[in-house]
Amino acid sequence: RNPRKTEALSSGINAEYGGLEEAGLEKIPDLSIARMRFELTLDPNTAKELNIDQAEIKRQLMDKIKAGFMTQLYHDVSSELKLTLNNSVLEEMEAKNKEELDKLTEAIENAEKNEGESEVREAMVKKCEYLTLIGNKEESLKMLKATLEKTNTTGHKLDLHFHLIRLGFFFSDNKIITTNLDKAKELIELGGDWDRRNRLKVYSGLYAMSVRNFQEAADNFLDTVSTFTSYELMDYLTFIKYAIISSMLALDRKDLTKKVVEGADINEVLHDLPLFKKYIYSLYNAQYADFFVALAEIEGFLKSDRLLAPHTSHYVKEMRIRSYGQLLESYSSLTVNYMANSFGVSEKFIDMELSRFITTGALNAKIDKVGGIIMTNRPDKKNWQYQAVIKQGDLLLNRIQKLSRVITI
Numbered sequence: 001r002n003p004r005k006t007e008a009l010s011s012g013i014n015a016e017y018g019g020l021e022e023a024g025l026e027k028i029p030d031l032s033i034a035r036m037r038f039e040l041t042l043d044p045n046t047a048k049e050l051n052i053d054q055a056e057i058k059r060q061l062m063d064k065i066k067a068g069f070m071t072q073l074y075h076d077v078s079s080e081l082k083l084t085l086n087n088s089v090l091e092e093m094e095a096k097n098k099e100e101l102d103k104l105t106e107a108i109e110n111a112e113k114n115e116g117e118s119e120v121r122e123a124m125v126k127k128c129e130y131l132t133l134i135g136n137k138e139e140s141l142k143m144l145k146a147t148l149e150k151t152n153t154t155g156h157k158l159d160l161h162f163h164l165i166r167l168g169f170f171f172s173d174n175k176i177i178t179t180n181l182d183k184a185k186e187l188i189e190l191g192g193d194w195d196r197r198n199r200l201k202v203y204s205g206l207y208a209m210s211v212r213n214f215q216e217a218a219d220n221f222l223d224t225v226s227t228f229t230s231y232e233l234m235d236y237l238t239f240i241k242y243a244i245i246s247s248m249l250a251l252d253r254k255d256l257t258k259k260v261v262e263g264a265d266i267n268e269v270l271h272d273l274p275l276f277k278k279y280i281y282s283l284y285n286a287q288y289a290d291f292f293v294a295l296a297e298i299e300g301f302l303k304s305d306r307l308l309a310p311h312t313s314h315y316v317k318e319m320r321i322r323s324y325g326q327l328l329e330s331y332s333s334l335t336v337n338y339m340a341n342s343f344g345v346s347e348k349f350i351d352m353e354l355s356r357f358i359t360t361g362a363l364n365a366k367i368d369k370v371g372g373i374i375m376t377n378r379p380d381k382k383n384w385q386y387q388a389v390i391k392q393g394d395l396l397l398n399r400i401q402k403l404s405r406v407i408t409i
Contacts, residue, residue: 025162025199025232028129029170033073036061038306040081050304069096073135097134104130121150128163137171158187158196165203166232169210172306177207195229202230202239209246210307212314218246225265240269241301244276245308248283249318253326256284275301283323286330289344291323321362324354328365333375336367347372 036057039047047054058081065073071093078085104127111120124147131140144164151157161184168176184200192200205220221243224230228239247260260266261284270277275297282291295316302312327342328334340350354374357363364377 025159025230026129027232028163029132029135029166030064030068031166031170031233033061033064034170034172035306036064037077037080038309039304042304046303050300052304066093068133069093069100070134071097072137076135100130101127117150117152121147121156124150125160128160132163132167137167140167141176154187154191155193155196158184158192158200161187162196162199162203162232165207169206169233174207174211181207198224198227199230202228202233205246206233206242206307209242212311214246214315215250218243218250221246222259222263225263237269237272240266240273241276244273244280245298245302245315248280249315249322253284283326286326288323288327288342292343292345295319295323320353321357324357325363328363328374328376331376333373336372336374339374 039052039057040054040061042050042052042054044054061077064070065077066089069092071090074085074090074093077083104123108120108123108127111123124143128140128143128147131143141164144160144167148157148160151160161180164180165177165184168174168180181200181204184203188197188200201220201224205217205224208214208220209217221239225240225243228236230239233239234242243266244260247256251259260280270280275294278290279294279298282288282294299312299316302308302315308315323343324339327339336347336350339354340347343350351367351369354363354365354367358365358367366375366377367373368375
């Protein structure tokens with residue numbers, strides 16, 4: 001096995017899987033706080049179904065906030081949870097924040113007077129980190145911007161953009177994320193090192209997944225499975241879960257086989273992820289009834305994840321379509337009864353599902369309701385590609401014609 005160790009937080013085990021956790025950046029901000037805040041927004045019945053103890057999470061969250069003197073987060077979370085602010089606790093937090101910020105400002109001023117640019121930058125970074133830790137988003141952004149202006153090296157600039165991207169993830173601010181991903185990509189082209197290039201792929205993959213671009217997410221995650229060090233974003237097992245979730249939907253069977261089913265790094269940890277192992281292999285081995293059971297459990301995982309929860313219905317629907325399509329590709333025709341038995345569901349359910357997906361064009365088949373037969377209608381791939389080229393060509397010509405009307409030579 002590769003000498004990588006990670007704290008497997010999500011499954012409650014410690015294991016060794018490839019790169020060192022110490023290679024990650026500082027966990028600033030603490031994204032577990034964002035996860036807990038999300039879990040507390042869930043409907044109580046949903047939380048109960050997902051085995052999420054909201055009372056315990058609320059206690060842990062408030063303990064973290066108080067222990068870290070996170071004044072702004074104390075305000076925000078108390079408002080979200082409709083809790084009464086404890087004035088003595090608030091005053092203690094504010095006093096501690098002022099004391100620390102005064103020290104950090106003094107350190108910057110001292111560095112400006114007596115030391116070099118490198119020391120000034122380091123002092124400014126420490127203030128950025130503290131403002132982020134206490135949840136002061138606006139002041140963090142201002143300080144990070146000022147620090148970027150004082151930073152000359154590509155590597156240090158990239159680290160600050162990574163900080164900003166994490167801040168965006170923490171506050172679910174996509175504008176911050178996309179702006180800084182774009183800037184980081186520009187800097188990487190100017191000479192980013194190997195570690196930062198890999199880190200950027202993980203950050204890009206995580207954002208892509210959060211906005212339902214599972215293809216880009218899968219490509220980035222799979223490129224970094226053997227080199228993962230971004231523990232400031234997530235532990236290694238969570239990363240593998242995200243890679244599997246994205247790949248199962250995005251990759252065709254050939255790539256799924258090569259990169260996931262036969263992927264050494266992913267297979268290395270599947271013994272610690274029995275649900276995800278069942279999810280992969282039940283579809284791959286055409287065990288459709290088992291796959292539907294696994295998909296129902298995966299749905300619970302999606303609902304409990306703050307980045308994937310908004311896409312749960314879409315994802316589950318697309319995976320059902322994929323599994324139906326995989327079975328139908330093997331036959332020119334089959335009975336509704338056979339297909340229902342294969343998936344472990346009723347004929348009525350299969351009939352309703354297939355009718356819906358055939359109507360929308362998601363599946364190429366026809367149903368003979370009298371005979372109870374499903375007939376596949378495989379499209380001619382070359383003809384489809386030809387029609388697609390013609391359609392795109394027509395669109396291009398129309399755009400050129402429109403453009404020619406407004407251009408004067």
